[in-house]
Every structure is written in C-alpha cells, then in structure tokens.
C-alpha cells in the first residue's frame with residue numbers, strides 16, 4: 487500500500503473514531519493527516535456525514551490548500567490544519583472537535599491545569615487555552631501555535647476560547663488519542679470542580695509521570711511532542 491493510500495485509511499479511521507467516541511455532533515469537527523514526503527494533506531470533506539464517509543471521499547490538498555484529489559471540497563477548517571502543519575514540522579495528524587467537556591473549559595477561556603496524573607502523562611503539563619480567534623485567514627492557526635509556544639512546547643492539545651479544541655501528534659493515531667484523552671480528563675476535572683477545589687500536581691511530579699509515560703509505558707511509545 488503506498489503512503490498516501492495508507493494515510494487516507496488512517497484519516498478515515500480517525501474521522502470515524504471521533505464520531506464513534508462521541509467527540510463530534512452532526513458535521514462538526516474533522517481529522518486530517520499529512521504525508522510529509524509528498525507534501526500532501528488528507529482531510530475530511532466539508533459538511534459530510536461521518537457514518538457515510540469512505541476513504542475515497544476524503545479531500546487531498548497540498549500545503550497551500552490546492553486540492554489535488556477527491557470529488558468533495560475540503561473542510562472549511564483546512565486553513566487552520568495547514569497552518570499547524572507548516573509551523574509544526576513534527577505534527578503528522580490533527581483532530582478538531584467541539585467535544586462537550588473540553589469545550590466547556592474553552593468557553594470560559596480556562597486552561598486545564600495538571601490536576602491528574604493522566605494529564606501529566608499525556609499532556610505533560612497545563613492544557614492551554616488560546617484566546618478567541620475569528621475564522622478569517624490564519625487567525626485560528628496563529629492562536630494555536632502561539633499557545634503551544636507559550637506553554638511548555640510539548641502539549642498535544644490546545645483549547646480555543648469560545649470554540650473547541652485542537653489535538654495533534656506525530657501521527658493521526660496519536661492525535662486521535664490526544665483528542666480522546668483530552669475529553670476524558672476534561673470530564674473528570676469538571677466533575678471534581680463541582681465537588682471542591684482540586685490542586686494541580688507540582689511540576690516535579692508532572693515531570694516524573696510524563697517521563698515514565700514517554701519512556702517505559704506500553705510496548706512501543708514515542709514522545710508526542712508538538713514540534714513547535
């Protein structure tokens with residue numbers, strides 16, 4: 487299987503995955519991946535039902551957004567994905583959702599501190615919240631990249647105020663995992679915040695959990711750095 491065909495399968499699986507995981511409603515959200523070798527991006531088409539989506543329906547564009555394959559026009563969020571791919575050379579996959587718990591924090595402009603060991607593991611510190619950005623030009627992409635750079639630089643997800651969340655990673659699968667984990671920890675944090683006032687883990691503890699998770703956990707784990 488050639489690399490673009492494989493990438494289409496991965497992007498299709500991620501799009502179906504965010505739908506099945508309940509991270510998207512109707513047509514909201516999208517998943518994409520990039521083939522760095524040929525400089526092509528595969529992304530969900532605009533306004534298409536997730537449960538009817540087939541790999542052949544995906545749109546393929548170059549890094550400037552020129553469509554090179556697919557009969558359907560790409561997601562309207564393509565410019566934000568492209569901006570991240572152009573500015574974060576280690577990012578191989580991106581997921582955008584309005585998943586409820588993560589977006590509740592985003593709506594309030596609240597980052598999610600490392601309250602949980604699961605946040606330390608997957609996110610390596612506070613999950614930042616970028617300020618509101620409108621949908622013109624590169625405003626959303628710029629806001630996300632600035633949030634990554636002003637945080638600890640290794641976070642695989644950023645909340646976007648009044649909007650939702652972007653998760654990313656070195657592969658489409660890693661981005662999908664970050665999107666699922668983001669919603670899971672946001673839900674737990676929301677529940678805890680209704681019960682009391684949780685305290686973030688100290689930085690030294692966050693580092694221990696992050697280090698272990700990215701060196702010895704699992705069978706073959708690679709660090710999911712943002713690359714920005």
Ligand SMILES: [Zn+2]
Nearest residue numbers: 515584649650
């Ligand atoms: Zn959105």
